Amino acid sequence: MRIHRKVVVIAVCFGVFLLLYFLGGNAADDPPSKEVAEEEEGKDGTASRSPPERAHDVAAKFAKKSHPGGAGGGAPEPPGVRKERRAINAGAKSKRRSIVGRRVTRRKRAEEVMHLAVVACGNRLDETLTMVKSALLFSLKRITFHIFAEDPLAPQFEERLKLWPPSVSAKFQYRIYPITFSVGDADEWKKLFKPCAAQRLFLPVILKDVDSLLYVDTDVLFLRPMDDVWSLLKTFNGTQLAAMAPEHEVPKIGWYSRFARHPFYGVTGVNSGVMLMNLTRIRSTMFKNSMIPSGLSWEDILHPLYQKYKNHITWGDQDLLNIIFHYNPECLFIFPCQWNYRPDHCMYGSNCKGAEEEGVSILHGNRGVYHDDKQPAFKVVYDAIHDFPFEDNMFQSLFYPIQTKFLDTVNTLCGRIPQVFLKQIEKTMRKVFEDRVVRHVRPH
Numbered sequence: 001m002r003i004h005r006k007v008v009v010i011a012v013c014f015g016v017f018l019l020l021y022f023l024g025g026n027a028a029d030d031p032p033s034k035e036v037a038e039e040e041e042g043k044d045g046t047a048s049r050s051p052p053e054r055a056h057d058v059a060a061k062f063a064k065k066s067h068p069g070g071a072g073g074g075a076p077e078p079p080g081v082r083k084e085r086r087a088i089n090a091g092a093k094s095k096r097r098s099i100v101g102r103r104v105t106r107r108k109r110a111e112e113v114m115h116l117a118v119v120a121c122g123n124r125l126d127e128t129l130t131m132v133k134s135a136l137l138f139s140l141k142r143i144t145f146h147i148f149a150e151d152p153l154a155p156q157f158e159e160r161l162k163l164w165p166p167s168v169s170a171k172f173q174y175r176i177y178p179i180t181f182s183v184g185d186a187d188e189w190k191k192l193f194k195p196c197a198a199q200r201l202f203l204p205v206i207l208k209d210v211d212s213l214l215y216v217d218t219d220v221l222f223l224r225p226m227d228d229v230w231s232l233l234k235t236f237n238g239t240q241l242a243a244m245a246p247e248h249e250v251p252k253i254g255w256y257s258r259f260a261r262h263p264f265y266g267v268t269g270v271n272s273g274v275m276l277m278n279l280t281r282i283r284s285t286m287f288k289n290s291m292i293p294s295g296l297s298w299e300d301i302l303h304p305l306y307q308k309y310k311n312h313i314t315w316g317d318q319d320l321l322n323i324i325f326h327y328n329p330e331c332l333f334i335f336p337c338q339w340n341y342r343p344d345h346c347m348y349g350s351n352c353k354g355a356e357e358e359g360v361s362i363l364h365g366n367r368g369v370y371h372d373d374k375q376p377a378f379k380v381v382y383d384a385i386h387d388f389p390f391e392d393n394m395f396q397s398l399f400y401p402i403q404t405k406f407l408d409t410v411n412t413l414c415g416r417i418p419q420v421f422l423k424q425i426e427k428t429m430r431k432v433f434e435d436r437v438v439r440h441v442r443p444h
Contacts, residue, residue, distance in 0.1 A: 111141070111142065112141055113141065113142045113143070113144055114139070114141050114142070114143045114144070114214070114226055114227070114230045115143075115144050115146065115207075115210050115212065115213045115214065116135060116143055116144070116145050116146070116213070116214045116215075116216065116226065117145075117146040117147075117148070117200070117203055117207070117213055117214070117215045117216075118131065118132075118145070118146075118147055118148070118215070118216055118217070118218055119148040119149075119179075119196050119197065119199040119200060119218070120147065120148070120149045120150070120153055120157075120196075120218055121149070121150045121153070121179065121190075121196035122150075124153075124218040125153055125156055125157070125160070126386070127218045127219055127370065128147070128157075128218045129157075129160055129161075130221070130382065130385055130386045131216065131218055131219075131220050131221060131222075132145060132161075132172075133385060133386075133388075133390075134221045134222040134223070134385050135222045135226050136168055136171055136172060137222075137385070137388075137394070137398075138222060138223075138224055138225045138226070138428045138429075138432060139171070139222070139225045139226040139227055140225055140227050140435075141226075141227055141230075142171055142172060142173075143171065143172045143226065144172065144173050144174070144175070145172060145173070145174040145175070146174075146175055146177065146203075146207060146210075146213070147174055147175070147176045147177070148176075148177045148178075148179055148196070148199050149176055149177075149178075149179070150178075150179055150196065151178065154176050154178070157174075157176055158176065161174060164390060165390050165391060167390075167391060168390050168391075177206065179196050179199055180199075180202070180206065181198070181199070181202055182202055182205050182206070182299065183299070183302060183303040192306075192316040192317060197316055197317055198316060198317040200215050200272065200275070200317060201302055201317050201320065201321075202302070203215060203277070203279070204277070204279045204282040204283050204298050204299075205283075205298070205299045207279060208283075210279055211278070211279060211280050212233050212276075212277065212278050212279060212280070213276075213277050213279055214226065214229060214230060214274075214275070214276050214277075215272075215274075215275045215276075215277065216273065216274050216275075216362075217273040217274075217364065217366070219273075219364060219365045219366055219368075219370060220273060220274060220362060220363065220364050220365075221362070221363040221365070221381060221382060221385060222361075222362055223359070223360050223361060223362065223363055223381075223421075223424045223425050223428065224361050224362075224424045224425075224427070224428045225428065228361065229274075229276060229335075229339055229361065229362065230276075232276060232333070232335060233276065233278060235333070236278065236333055237333075239330045239331055240278075240330070240331060240332065240333040241277065241278045241281035241282050241285060241331050241332075242275060242276065242277045242278070242282065242325075242331065242332055242333065243275070243276040243277075243332070243333035243334070243335050244270040244271060244272060244274065244275050244276075244321075244332065244334065244335070244340070245270065245271055245274065245334065245335055245336065245337055245339055245340035246266070246268050246269070246270060246271070246334065246337065247268050247269040247270055247271045248268040248269075248344060249268070249337055249345070249351045249352060249353075250268075250351055251267050251268050253348060254267075254268040254269070255269070256268055256269030256322065257269070259314075260314075260319075260322075261312040262309050262312045262313060262319060262322075262323055263290075263322070263323050263326035263327070264319070264322035264323070264326055265322050265325040265326050265329065265332060266329070266334075269322050270318075270321070270322060270325065270332070270334070271318065271340055271342070271364075272317065272318040272321050273340055273342075273364045273366065274339060274340040274362055274364065275321075276333075276335075282298050283297075283298060285297070285298070285331065287301050287324060287327070287328050287331075288327045288328055289301060289305065289324075289327050290308075290327065291304055291305075291308065301324065302320070305320055305323060305324070306320060309323060336352075336354035337352040337353075337354055337355060338352060338354040338355040338358055338359070338360055338361045338362075339361050339362050340362055340364050341355050341360040341361075341362065341363055341364060341420075342364045342365075342366055342367075343365075343366070343367055343369055343375050343378065343414065346377075346413055346414035346417060346420070347375065347412075347413055347414060348413070349413060350413075350417055350420070352420075355420045356417070356420060358423065358424065359419070359420060359421070359422070359423025359424035359425075359427070360420055360421055360423075360424055361424055363378065363381060363421070365378045365379075365382060370382040370383075375412065375414055376408065376409040376412060376415060377406065377409045377412060377414040377415040377418075377421060378414070380402055380405045380406055380408075380409060380421075381402060381421060381425075383405075384398055384401050384402045384405070385398070394429045394432065394433075395429060395433070398425075398429070399422075399425060399426060399429055402421070402422065402425065403418075403422060406418040406421070406422070
């Protein structure tokens with residue numbers, strides 16, 4: 001019996017000793033869940049601890065086990081150690097917060113700016129400013145205008161553009177350039193077709209700091225945001241570097257298919273009045289041609305090409321572009337006729353299906369139709385945009401006058417299809433109204 005009681009007492013004492021040992025150990029260590037969380041933070045990089053911090057944490061745990069009172073009673077931690085540990089822990093927490101803050105901060109994307117070029121000589125001041133005005137009325141992104149003008153016109157552009165209200169001026173910036181030709185005889189280039197029209201051929205050479213560009217003739221009007229034609233740049237494939245519309249939709253009545261004495265693109269040729277260009281690609285491409293088998297750069301091909309075909313071309317720079325893309329068809333993107341809608345699309349009967357379905361996107365009033373009575377449907381649109389006062393109600397002061405005056409054009413073939421001219425204008429103005437007015441008037 002005595003031996004039995006001694007065994008029981010020893011067992012009880014040993015059990016009590018083990019219980020006290022485990023209780024003391026759990027009190028001294030940090031909770032396991034916290035350690036796991038900290039290690040997980042280190043893995044994903046959001047709040048990983050530096051090696052000195054981890055070493056100090058390990059040393060602190062050993063210190064806790066050596067001095068159980070630091071966490072659960074007994075002898076307290078020396079004041080110096082406690083103070084140092086708190087300072088390091090506070091620094092580590094602050095560092096973790098700052099790292100997390102930096103990771104969620106996003107840089108603001110740079111605003112995309114569209115580039116539009118035009119060449120103005122002679123009496124084209126008003127016509128050019130009306131084109132610029134039409135681009136600004138509907139477009140969403142900011143626009144940089146590159147205006148190439150004869151010396152007498154440059155100060156007139158400056159003076160007129162400064163008169164526009166601040167709300168309009170905030171949407172664009174402009175640069176005015178002199179008329180220059182990098183190769184050949186400047187006077188010869190100026191007289192190639194219309195005054196200064198050949199300047200467009202040299203845009204990739206002159207505007208070396210511009211990546212992409214939309215060139216338009218002075219007699220062009222935007223009836224929808226320029227943003228929409230600008231977005232076509234993203235649809236180019238790996239070889240395409242420019243976009244134009246066909247010169248005609250019907251080969252039997254097309255000019256190139258009947259009269260051209262030089263190579264041209266496709267079946268009906270292309271019209272260069274609206275030309276979207278990736279200038280970076282143009283500058284880096286070697287163009288196939290009929291003169292040098294190895295190919296020529298854009299800057300090097302222009303003058304030899306002109307010298308070879310100058311006695312056979314009728315439409316000047318447009319003919320040279322047709323010759324270039326005849327030999328390099330893979331470089332050209334063709335957009336539909338509604339992006340370059342001219343009198344030829346309606347004066348012999350409607351032949352632009354895209355305009356019939358979607359309306360005209362860009363109106364091109366060649367043949368001088370904005371300034372005579374031969375095609376009153378075109379003149380109605382030009383006069384309405386020219387006379388529209390900035391900051392007026394567009395439905396009241398732009399759309400309704402066009403709609404009303406179209407009644408006087410029904411005796412012409414172009415005037416018989418008013419929906420072609422009005423559809424995009426109405427759609428665009430509704431969108432502008434929704435963006436600028438409706439979305440700002442919301443219930444609190």
